[in-house]
Amino acid sequence: MAQDIEMPALGESVTEGTVSRWLKKVGDQVAVDEPLLEVSTDKVDSEVPSPIAGVITEILVEEDETVDVGTVVCRVGAADEVGATAPAAPAAPAADETPAPAAAPAASPVPAAPAGGSAPAGGGQAVEMPALGESVTEGTVSRWLKKVGDKVAVDEPLLEVSTDKVDSEVPSPIAGVVTEILVQEDETVDVGTVLCRVGDSAAAPAETSVPAAPEASATPSAPAAPAAPPVPAAPPAPSLPENPAELPGAGIPSSIKREGDHHVVQWAYPQVHTGYPGTMTARGQVVPPSDNAPAVPAAPAAPPAPKDVETPAAPKPPAAPPAPAAPKAPAAPTPPAAAPSAKPADKPQAAKQVSGGYVTPIVRKLAREKGVDISTLKGSGVGGRIRREDVLAAAQKPPAAPAAAPETPAAALPPIQPAQERGKTEKLSRMRQTIAKHMMNSLASTAQLTTVVEVDVTRIANLRARAKDSFAQREGTKLSFLPFFVKAAVEALKAHPKINSRVNDETNEVTYFDHENVGIAVDSEKGLMVPVIKNCGDLTIAAIARKINELAAKVRDGSISIDEMSGGTFSITNTGSRGALFDTPVVNYPEEAILGLGTIVRRPMVVKDSEGNDTIAVRSLVYLALSYDHRLIDGADAARYLTTVKKRLEEGDFSAEVGM
Structure with missing residues (x-):
């Protein structure tokens, strides 16, 4: 029976999720912990991996559809479903095939997954909407x-x-075929709702083998023809990956883990991920597609293969129609040959899809760790997907040595190339829609304005230059300017509680927080995301630096959890990282303020010398912009807060915190 895959709970206060994209379709085989789909919420995007190996039998929730936590989004059939019923159904065809080639019926019944076909019709393993967070329903x-x-x-x-x-x-959760999709795209369902069903790999071919019975009853002379349809059950198999000898290396996937204690399917098991779309046996062995096909009986013993060929050959001469069926009977040995022919055809398509295709966060993270440029890879997976094996193979290749060549023409700046999206019309991603909704809600709910000050960070720049190498060796993370700004901003929040507060519009009350949970805006491929550093006011610069780098990495590889995106009381955005002098950031509602950091530039400035005289010197300067809710915070409040931050950065001593 298929296992339901539910919409998981993705966070403490999240009760629903939107299916951003299906990575599998009905009939596709999946391995344990292999991503099935992408789910998005207001805060974060996440993958939902399969808890079992099998075949997708049904997809119940379509893309862009929003459903409650616990809603079944799809179903995955167990790999052994068809295996249990296959022997029963074939018995009937064997009786019909009474002619001399009794051996032929025996071979066809096993592959003729009629019994398997009935399984998908009834379901297969259900794939449910997983719990994507503690409070997501x-x-x-x-x-x-x-x-x-x-x-x-x-x-x-x-x-x-x-x-x-x-x-x-x-x-x-299992390898097999998608037999049923129960939730359409853009449909929102509860966690636990069955989304689709996945049956065994023999389930899909079963539909073609059903007509075999009617044909047999229609003409007694054509029993051989019915025997052929069951054999074609193999065609889907050749389209799958090659033979077992080419199985990718095993490894434990690091997909996003489910948050909370929901009793829905566990969708992050420490299973060996082969990445090979075959059928998973009870012992954990993967049976290649060619073995799932009618070749099962022939595979155990090499001799039977010739026997099968002889059998159809004997009865076929008398009747011309059966003759064409003969080539289909030997389909058992043929799949291997067909597979290679199909693969080359798919390869070019895969290469084209790579540039705009989807890469799972797990693979993206691995590529980042190995220093591999994903855009240069050609995926060997289904549909041209880039797999971990492709990244590992690229990482082992010696780096290209044409470094000298580019240096020569480096004098001339290459012309700007038009983006691929130019001239296209496409639907907004779920994350983009969520960001848009939040931005409009913030502007409509608060009276926002921005105050800007200029800060001389020359002392910090010099300190960082001296300490960054030893800091990296000691702390295991890079020392950027951002931790200094975060530290100064958090200390100032303690002295100016209005900036770190929240207004309750329903009760007309304001809450001044006694903790500083600082959100750090991170630019990702999917859009701006704001992970939160909890209790940031209690952390040192080293701890803040580690936390910033850790959360940013999680955002970019897609492993950030809903809880790591929630609970912020104040936000900081570093627009200067892309060269902006300053910005007027939008408050991350329901917070009351957000601090924007501009780029640090070197320019002349009037300063006091040791004797108190004015002199011109080149200094490292930066603009700090504070956007705030004028319903609670006045311009004077904002100016006082920024002045405190400015003095801390210009006059404070951070030497001890960076080990100097």
């Missing part, structure tokens, strides 16, 4: 990556799910 199917009839491998993404906080993929 629903999710939306953003996009189905697989459709009914598609084969999936264990842990291969089926669909994308989104919530208010995160987008995530839902992987297939």
Whole structure:
């Protein structure tokens, strides 16, 4: 029976999620812990991995559909479903095939997955909407990556799910075929709702083998023809990856883990991820597609293969129609040959899809760690997906030595190339829609304005230059300017509680927080995300630096959790990292203020010398811009806060905190 894959809880206060994109479609095989879909919420995008290996039998929530936590988004069928029923159904065809080639019926019944076909019709393993966070109760199917009839491998993404906080993929728990999709794209369902069902890999071919019975009863002379349809059950298999000898290296995937104690399917098991879309046996062995096909009986013993060929050859001469069926009977040995032919055809397509194709956060993180440029890779996975094996292979290649060549023409700046999106019309991503909604809500709910001051950070620049190397060796992380700004901003919050407060519009009350949870805006491929450093006021510069780098890495590789995106009381955005002098950032509502950091520039400035005389010197200067809610914070309040930050940065001593 198929296992339901539910919309997971993605955070403490998240009750629903939106399916951003399906990474698998019905019929696709998935491996354990392989991403099925992407789910998005107001705060974060996340993948939903499959708890079991099998085939996607049904997708119940479509892309861009928002459903409650616990809603079943798809179903994944167990790998052994068809295996249990296959022997029963074939018995009937064997009786019909009474002719001399009794051996032929025996071979066809096993592959003729009629019994398997009935399983998908009834379901297969259900894939449910997973819990994507502690308080998330629903999710939306953003996009189905697989459709009914598609084969999936264990842990291969089926669909994308989104919530208010995160987008995530839902992987297939088993290898098999998607037999049913129960939740359409843009539909929002509760966590635990069955999204689709995945049956065994033999389930999909079963539909083609059903007509075999009617044909047999229609003409007694054509029993051989019915026997052939069951054999074609193999065609889907050749389209899958090659033979077991080429199985990718095993490894424990590091997909996003489910938050909270929801009793929904556990979608982050420490299983061995083969990345191979075959059928997972009870012992954890992967049976390649060619073995899932009618070749199962022939594979155990090499001799049977010739026997099968002889059998169809004997009865076929008398009748011309059966003759064409003969080539289909030997389909068992043929798959290996067909697979290679299909693969080359898919390769060029894969290469084209890589540039605009989806890369799972796990693979993206691995590429970042290995220093591999994903845009230069050609995926070897289904549909051209870039797999971890592709990244590892690229990492092992010696670095290209054409360094000298580029240096020569470096004198001339290459012309600006037009972006791929130019001239296109496409739908806004779920994350982009969420950001837009939050920005408009913030501007509509608060009276915002911005105050700017200029700060001389020459002392900090000199201190950082002296300490950054030893700091990196000692702390294991880089020392940027940002931790200094965060430290000064947090200390000033303690002295100016209005900036670190929240207004309750319903009760007309204001709460002044006794802790500083600082959100750090991070630029990612999916859009601006704001992970939160909890109790930042208690941390040292070293601890702040580590936390910033850790959260930024999680955002960019897609492993950030909903809880790490929630609970902020004040935010900081570093627009200067892209060269902006200053900005007027939008307050991250319901917070009351946000601090924007401009780029640090060297320019002449009038300063006092040791004797108190005015002199001109080149200094490191930066603009700090504070946007705030004028309903509570006045311009004078903002100016006083910025002055405190300015004095701390210009006159404070951070030497001890950086080990100097």
